[in-house]
Amino acid sequence: MAKIIVGWFTFTCSEDSTILFTEILNSHWQEWTKAIDFKYAKTLRKSAGIGPMDIAFVEGAISSDSQAEKLKKIRGLAKTLVAIGACAVTGQPSAQRNQFTPEQLEAIKPILERFSYNDKVQRLDEVVKVDYSVPGCPMDETKFVELINKLCIK
Template identity: 55%
Template sequence: MRVDKIMVKKKIGEGEKKLKMGWFSFSCCEDSTIVFTELLNDHFEEWNRIFEFQHVRILRSKNKLEGLDVAFVEGAIASKADEKKLLEIRKNCKKLVAIGSCAVTGGPAAQRNDFSKELQKEIEPLIKKFRMHKKVYRLDELVRVDYKVPGCPMSEEKFFEVIEKLKEDFGVG
């Protein structure tokens, strides 16, 4: 077993077998959140044994960012404010998983990156007004990403695979 896996295991501790998880959405249509919500219909009991849903706005009104084990992050980063939030999430989690094509590749949320020069000029006032970044970023351009779940919306199969990897990494389940 790799040393970093052993260290993560030790941090979680013997009596504390659940992964503190967070689910976050940035610029996107949030369809992967809908997929996740639908999956909860069938997997809630099983996942409730391995996850503590610490920061999941679709499930709770009070959420805590500090001390997450894993953060699932959907969407691309289009503004300085969102970049700041993403950096904050990265600082507060041990593993970060990019969820869906927008988070993994930037697109389709990043389609303005490919606008013609004329169109870029046309949207410039909006970019300034809403303090957007000049380009839209995929997550791994700004922070370290540990796992990726591609697909638009996310691939359920890949999501299950990543959950198995996380269970192994943290020694839970």
């Protein structure tokens, strides 16, 4: 039986859910690897670009047009897209600067310009359709395991 092709992608965030994901694999790798090909996951392996996949897990919020374009590309390649962690699901805490005062915004202006960041940080569902969400900061481990078992382990 063909394996489920999975990708794991990270945008603006602290990457704690990625760390948690690799920790979870310590307990589930043997079982999951029989059914899942973690084909596009920089934290696990090198890959030359990305291609069609069954599930994209996406961590982090969207801060720039280039990030939004990459997210749209991932959405176009994935049958199912899962938002991972609070930054992806709600925007926060990565979107704290959306509530900055004019003085605070003036102070960070050189950084926004240097990295071509947008005025506002967006959650994933403001840019693309999201099929499932795993909340938490970092992600709720139990909910993540339940979801991956539901989607991948028949």
